Amino acid sequence: MLVAIDGPVGAGKSTVARAVAQHLGFTYLDTGAMYRCVALAAIEDRAADHPRPLERLHIDFEGERVLLDHMDVSDAIRTPDVSNEASRVAADPVVREQLVDRQRRLTARGDWVAEGRDIGTVVRPDAELKVFLTAADEERAARRAAQTGRSVEEELADLRERDERDRTRDASPLRRADDAVEVDTTGLPFDEVVRRIAALVAERRA
Numbered sequence: 317m318l319v320a321i322d323g324p325v326g327a328g329k330s331t332v333a334r335a336v337a338q339h340l341g342f343t344y345l346d347t348g349a350m351y352r353c354v355a356l357a358a359i360e361d362r363a364a365d366h367p368r369p370l371e372r373l374h375i376d377f378e379g380e381r382v383l384l385d386h387m388d389v390s391d392a393i394r395t396p397d398v399s400n401e402a403s404r405v406a407a408d409p410v411v412r413e414q415l416v417d418r419q420r421r422l423t424a425r426g427d428w429v430a431e432g433r434d435i436g437t438v439v440r441p442d443a444e445l446k447v448f449l450t451a452a453d454e455e456r457a458a459r460r461a462a463q464t465g466r467s468v469e470e471e472l473a474d475l476r477e478r479d480e481r482d483r484t485r486d487a488s489p490l491r492r493a494d495d496a497v498e499v500d501t502t503g504l505p506f507d508e509v510v511r512r513i514a515a516l517v518a519e520r521r522a
């Protein structure tokens with residue numbers, strides 16, 4: 317079974333998807349981390365003036381850790397610079413084709429909760445359950461500010477810019493799949509969001 321969780325920056329996708337996966341005993345896939353790895357490689361390669369071909373980048377998950385060419389980059393891929401570069405590389409159709417292919421092969425067997433922007437629309441339109449997670453802009457910015465230590469205003473400006481880029485790009489723009497269930501997490505306690513999604517999964521399985 318595959319549960320697809322898509323939505324904009326700061327809607328709570330990764331914490332929710334991780335908790336839902338743990339609750340159900342499914343494997344969690346953070347597809348944003350894969351775009352972030354490509355972005356980090358691009359930044360590193362520009363500095364070293366030594367480009368690595370995309371198809372040869374090793375991106376692996378080891379529990380909670382993200383590995384790029386066998387190095388633990390779990391923290392390095394979360395900086396504001398990498399976030400911005402990730403949103404740029406994610407607009408490149410060549411990058412998308414490569415990563416979507418990897419994501420399809422990864423999730424072909426077993427039970428998954430996969431989280432990103434295009435899981436329900438492009439990667440796995442056959443997902444048994446599609447959730448589109450949203451929240452008010454200000455709440456999303458406040459959540460990000462609590463994680464990064466930057467101001468809410470800075471985060472708000474940043475996430476609006478990234479949302480705009482994710483929604484208006486030609487290659488797989490962020491949009492809700494027609495058959496996705498929209499869950500607005502504004503003001504909802506975290507446990508309640510997880511409970512709702514787990515209930516939807518139980519419904520689909522029945």
Ligand code: DC
Pocket residue numbers: 325347348349351352399402403404406431432433434435478482
């Ligand atoms: O979810 P995130 O912030 O870690 O994602 C990083 C960037 O990658 C973000 O700009 C959106 C993009 N992305 C994407 O285009 N498609 C996905 N399936 C996942 C992320």
